[in-house]
Amino acid sequence: MLNILKRQIAEVPNVTQINSHESVVKKGSRVFSNAMRWFKAGVNDRLTSAWPSTPLPADLIVERYQRTLVARSREQCANNDYGRNYLRLTHQNIVGPQGVTLQAQIRNGQGKLDNKLCDAVEQEWANWNKKHYCDIQGKKSWRSIQRSCVISAAKDGEFFVRIIRGADAGDYGFAVQMIDAQRCPIMYSAKLSGGRFIRQGIEFNQFGRPIAYYFDSDSEEEKQYRFGSGNYIRVPAEQIIHGYLEEIVGQKRGLPWTATSLFRMKQLSEFEDSAITNARISANKMGFIQWKEGRGPEFDPEEDEIIIESQAGEFPVLPDGAELKEWSPNYPTGEFLPFHKAMLRSMAAGMGVLYNNLASDLEGVNFSSIRQGTLDEREHWKELQQWLIEALIEPVYYAWLEYALLKGVIKKGNVSLKAVDIERYTQVSWQPRRWAWIDPSADVTAAEKSKNNMLTSAGAIIREQGKDPQTVWAEIARDTRAMIDELVAQDISKEIAEEMVLASMGHKQTTGVGRPKEGM
Template structure:
């Protein structure tokens, strides 16, 4: 009975007639059908129960970057300074993405008759190599072009991104064109304005148009005197997007700033060092055979006589004299024993999987591997490095070259036989240039070379492609072959020895009857 019906009955008032209760069977049937549909067309990972109650909500890329950028970068830099494996990963990034020679330019500009113009190609390559010296390439004169490529790879691995500012004019050094390395923290991640200048918006310190194309970069100033404007008590300068080179790998749709490549591995790397430190301290204490001083009843010092700051040194081979009434209670820690390596390797394997490198290479651990396993792991890792090489070429090398080429042509810095190249050739020269990243030695040289020769002989590949896979320039290799042959001929070396030096066999001519002339 409802409350108002009870009051009416007590007061002698007529009780309203109740409506008949609805049949609950259709509702139960509908709920059962809904449960059946959910169970039949749902992912287990999307279910919400007592085991999956902490599944996070999906967030836009801007929110993810704003929330996680600063702590991830701070922890990544801390690990790079204190963790040997994090430092080794950054070294591997520099060595495998850039290498000892950097990403090298290959020029193949052609004449009107479709033959290579050796003079133009040589002039272009020589000019770019001359600019690459540290006094020309770096506005501060501290890094060469190759060194700045390595700095970009390390910055991406540690901070998730890199920034370079293009500087031209008299302040840019002898060439008039130089790069300035910008710390990513100078582009503040928390500088966001929704309606900037009534038409644009600022996200993470970068000004975009409504389609998401960068227009300007707002950098915090190093010197307060150079600030163009103040925002929230911080001085800023505005740099046009045409003067900035910003590179990062995009993992999320709409992502505008990069996250450290070690982001997923930082948790394990931190615990690896803590686990290792605890094991080392415990092993050292155990090896020192340290014990506790235990006083017999009634013979220890009084509470007011006890030294609260008393220290006990654990030194191997030391037998201190104990006072009267004191005895040693041994403490012999057995850890670490057999469980250290399994836990350590499991943590490090997970970290290397997130960083995209092979465990054996990062840990310098070749225990238990054979030729087949190390070959497969190395080949997989090299494919990862090749992908990052292409990324660095697209985000840094090619934009820098195009800006350098435009400036150098206008300034008349590229000359062929003393005559500057015309700026009209900019588009053709840009198309004629390709880039050769570093390559690696073959794991099994004899087997890999034999396989390459067989592929060439069966028309599955070409000599030029094999040379490029080795990391060389086919045009340079062929030119060296021709120069070597001419030098040997000029020295009077017989042709058969020249062919033997080129790993070729003399083929005797066959007469018209098909028999050998010496038969």
């Protein structure tokens, strides 16, 4: 029986046997050595001595590196072409030309869509979206605020938006204010009573829920940040929207989205500058004039330093006693482009964008490769769109809805909506921007087959194009009715007019028994 059990137990492969005669120390060292073979990244030796081997908490990482990363990210996004292009890609694909639009889905007691009520909410929301109402300064529309928040998150790692109500909020009485993220002091920490504490400029309760935010009290005319001054104003957390991508559990502040790419971005910029300078000097090189002994002009002996500038079309004179050594600055040559592309590919991977889009390089791509890369990148943008909705748009909408209902500005006809039904009015969906089909013919055919085989709905296909299904169907109905009425007005019978319109929409005409007519 024991032999049968022994045969059923699989032997552990690749484990060094340990004899009972070996010492405990020797056994332990051999076990440790065998275990270390499984993870090369866990080895500590001279090749990995500079590699951190102790995990750092999120607070320490942010406090140590955030300000430096933000400063360098801002500099590169202002001066580096690829940094500016990345910012353009972020707000262009996350926000787009129309921003994230509201689609009210409010239903009546019978469970049907209440179109008039939905239109009332959407119309008042669109009215507030104008720059005169939504921005405390009256400069930015709601779409522009979304764009600024995305740029701030990409460049600084986070954004702060303050909700302001009452007389200070302008004519509407409800507005938002964007706050520079660096005005919230990253190094301000304190321990308070009742388990409360301040960490990185944010006050938390004992469970880590934000209670208030601290910002430096400089007025708009001040131009400098003040760190460690203690001159802060406290703003309740109910008035602040703080958006950032959490990468480590317990992270309280955001890091720039360009953090992993900044080093290569800076070095690549310096590399390009050196190559450009070298190429320019090489192009300027013409020659030198060297006089025979005793025939050259006299030079001022008091000049300690001799400077020869490289200018196109000039032949500088060598000083007395100077000889020309061969110098041929032919760089950059063939190795420039492969290295340049390798650095850009690494940067694009860290940023989550397609190399061809970041570098504006479509050389050598084919349809299949660019389609696969574009689809993968779009999934990344969709995820960030949902983050923006959850971090910014929904909190602002719920706060606006509460204020608008209490003020009575949302009306269905001449009747103001009641605030007691606020839960009902929160039944909305958000439509971010979408993109054109890569291969329209094939993609339309695939969408049509999916709809006809009940794998998707017409509404889902419309939403993938960034449109509201109810709006599209209403527009189709209006166009259809307008076409029929115009044909009838031109002395065409109503029956023929309807058949003509349906035929223009791809509908096959049928006989009385439901079969297509001949020739159709």
